[in-house]
Amino acid sequence: MTTKYAETTETTTGGKYVGRPVDRLDGLAKTTGEARFAAEHRYPGLAYAALVHATIARGRVTAIDAVEARAVRGVIEVLTHENTPPMKPAPKFSMLDLSTMASGTSVNYLATDEVHWSGQPMAVVVAETPEAARYAASLVRLTYEELPAVTDFAAEEPNAVRQRNNPVLPTSADKGDAKAALAAAPVSVDLRFSTPPYHHNALEPHATTAVWDGDNLTLHEGAQNIPWMRKHLALRFGVPERNIRVLSPFVGGGFGGKGSVWAGTLLAVLAARATGRAVKLALTREGVYHTVGGRTPSTQRVALGATAEGDLTALIHTSVSRTSRVGGMPEQITSGSRHLYAAQNVHLSQNLVQLDLLANTAMRAPGESIGTFALESAVDELAWTLGMDPIELRMRNEPERDPLHGRRFTHRMLREAYELGAQHFGWRERDPRAGAMRDGRWLVGMGVATAYHPAWRMPASVTLRLNADGTVVVRSGMHEMGMGTATAQAQITADAMGVPMEAVRVEYGDSELPPGPGAGGSAQTASAAAGVLAASEKLKKALLALARRAPSSPLRGRRLEELEARDGGLFHGAAGQTYAEILAGAGRDHLEASHKSGALGFVARTLRDNRRFVKAASGAQFCEVRVDPETGEVRVSRWVGVFDVGTVINQKTANSQLRGGIVMGIGMALQEETLVDPRTGRIMNPSLAEYHVPVHADIPRIDVRYLDDPDPTMPLGLLGVGEVGITGVAAAVANAVRHATGKRVVDLPITLDKLL
Structure with a gap:
């Protein structure tokens, strides 16, 4: 069921550019070598x-x-x-x-x-x-x-200590008595998972x-x-x-590194x-x-208890990950388990060991990417134990409110995502028996998993400058890692100011500009959009004030909310003035407006929002694999991903971001792992010759769809697309392999030896 609110906390805008598949403004510079790194x-x-x-x-x-x-x-x-x-x-x-x-x-x-x-x-x-x-x-x-030196993660796991809670990223939770409920459950699964270290391999x-x-x-x-x-x-x-x-x-690529x-x-x-x-x-x-740090390894336990009809009575998700004695970022591994299922009793705990290794750091969807592998694999295994369709099990336990604290979801369209994904993927054609589907010598399997990533908004300052020729300059120290930062903000500005997109220039990537948001947490677009929208409102108010000074202005006596920004000016019906006319009448060659946002405001807003509701992007991942029964080779043959990411600013760049996340998740599932010698702490495969990432031959056509429904509490209704795409991917692959072979792989990557 979709949950919506009348409450809107941010100015929104609609127009002819937001949502269009506009080409990247920096595309020519990058493809011709003009861009300098x-x-x-x-x-x-x-x-x-x-x-x-x-x-x-x-x-x-x-x-x-x-x-x-x-x-x-x-x-x-x-x-x-x-x-x-x-x-x-x-x-x-x-x-x-x-x-x-x-x-x-x-x-x-x-x-x-x-x-x-x-x-x-x-x-x-x-x-x-x-x-x-x-x-x-x-x-x-x-x-x-x-x-x-202490360098053996597996050996140190028994010495893990509870990760400290913090108000922004909570790490532990209890609801009811999950241990007792698990023991009393008519049906249960209790699995241990592991994920290896992963390293950044940006193009640059x-x-x-x-x-x-x-x-x-x-x-x-x-x-x-x-x-x-x-x-x-x-x-x-x-x-x-x-x-x-x-x-x-x-x-040239970042992903946290x-x-x-x-x-x-x-x-x-x-x-x-x-x-x-x-x-x-x-x-x-x-x-x-x-x-440069990479992703932490992890071990995880996910135990689920349910009634014979599939209602979750217990959800236990615990994890052990690592940091370094000289730093490192703990990951929110149990994040998805806090919000995805309406379990009656819940126990969540994240634990840490410190090793004499390079500090780990953020890597695309830190925590959620590996946490959803364990959670969504366990949910799938429970469906096998119950003899129930895995989508039906998920929808039976889809919560109306946040399961832990009863907070409202600002946006929740997982039912719609699964319905649309099942239709386009052909889920009804799936034979529910393990190993029953074949294509020649290949065993065919189909798997699903839920994608989940919290929505963030970071501090961002923006200045808009309107010139006498009607052009608008957006100035903010934002970051361009390939996601189309300038293009998206130009689209937003063009609609907000009612000017052609060709009239907008975006300046970014320079500390002398107003401080922009960091490119992380899938938050940059929404954060910068908030600044653009706020600055554009200030700019239009200032323009209206200038226009009112002229006795002959058709805008005299008008309020800003009565006016429409279009055709390069402010209009009430057919009556209005262009920006160039307003500036010329006031004897000005330009006009500026700024929006400033600081870290204290971010912390206060985040704490307030966390008490009131849950904001997140989500989605349904559908995977088909083919497995050679003699060699154990796994090939991903089809993929459909349907995402609830709020408003989509640019169809082309959003598709690219979501596909990129899925590709990265397929690599995590089947190929990638950093090999650390537990005796010496030395990385054994520090190059792309030995650390294997997906290539074109490993990836099928990826069908990406999104619901494009705005979240009323976020700037322009944005929820973010950069990281949700990788979440659930490894589980969808593992679940498809389970369907094809009958084998549940709980240790990533899914290599040949684990299937033979």
Whole structure:
């Protein structure tokens, strides 16, 4: 059942551009090579840096032999803790200063001889060419005093401790007595799942070009949060924020891996300051694995109790994940289990171990992506145990309100998503028996799973400038990682101001612009849209005030709510004035309006909203697989995803985002895993040669649909599309494999050995 409200907390707008499949404004620049990324900027006297990585998991460096490295032709300097002015330490996390989340780790690089993980940068070589820098780095010899290290996640699981609750991301919950209800349930399943570590493999590896001019720093960087990065660098290098300019107009993929400040960035800036040269540091793919965090591994228990008719009486979901002794981001693994099913008794608990490994970090739908694998696989297994259709079981337990606290859903259209998805996928053609469907030698299986991701809105400041020629400039330090940021905001602005989209220019990716929202949590579009809408209202009010001063204006005596912004002006029926006419009449060549939003407002709004209702994007994932019974090979042959993501701003870019999430989820299900040697903490497959991601041959045509129904409590009704697409994907694949083979795989990835 759809739940809607009359309450609307944000200004909304309708028009001719929002919802259209508009081509990306930066498409031509990217496809022709005009777009310049972080490693593609040149400066006079530009030098190149390369990192020297530790080869032990924990200990101290007792000696550094850089004689051979310094002798390499073109080497400018070898920087170590012995000869480098220290940075200031990383700040501790504080809810009152969200920029403290920018610290990738707490390590003060090159200010200490301590080693905290295998791969930690312990020295930086600066040279005239990248080849000389890399070669010289290979010649630096480190001697260690090795200390005992804890690097085996499986062995440490029994030592996990309860993850602390916080008001924004709650981690534990109890409703009733789930343990007793499970024991008394007529039907139950109790499964243990595991997911491996995963690593970011963005098309653009992390790179930094750093240039100091006195105490002024210019930084070219692929960043997902420019304001946080700028504030973090100002703190670490002891200069005012205004002295730092971060330029990040194009980001070649992020997914969370470019949301924090990692060693490569800090050491490039440090090297530039120490040598007095402009310095470029472009990480190798292996360097990314050694210095940039990935997704945590997890073990999870999901136990479900039900009546014989399929009503859930107990839901238990517990997890163990990891952080590092030097940082890391706990994940909201049980997030979906809080809201998806109307269980009478619920127990949720998230637990952590700390290891001597590189700090983990956010990766597309952190928590929900791996949490929905376990939850949705267990729900599917319960359907098998009950002999019930898995969609019927889900719909039987679809809640009217939040199951834990009775809060309202601001938007909930899962019934509609499953109905539409089943129709287009051909779910009724599914033979419910395991292993009963074949296509030649292939076993055919069909599986479903629910997608879920909370909706967020972050701080965002925006300025709109209206020029005398009728053009509008949107200025906000937003981020473009391939999702079409400028295109979406141009569409929103064009409708809000009633101007042609060609008349809108969006400036973004620069710390000198008003601070934009971070590109994370699927929140950037909605957050920036709120600023655009608020600034456009201020701008139109100011225009109306100017028009009223002219005795002959047809807008005299009119209120803004009576007017329509269209045709490049303000109109009441046929009567009105263009913006150009209003500005000319007032003797102005432009007019500006701004909207400012800060972190304290974000925290207050989030806490208030969490007490009142639940906001989330959701969807239904339908997967068909073919499994070779002799080899265990799994091929995904069909996919249909139907999503409730609120208003869709751009059909083309939304489709791309949702498909991309599904592709990433298929990789998580079938191929991807970071292999960590439990004895040494060393990553064994730090490259795309050995860490396998999906290629075109692995992916079928993906049919993406969405309901395009606005959430009344979000700006423009947006719920976000960037992350919900990956959630539920691994479970849908596993559920399809279960249908094809009769085997329940509980440990990702689903490799050949687990099916033979």
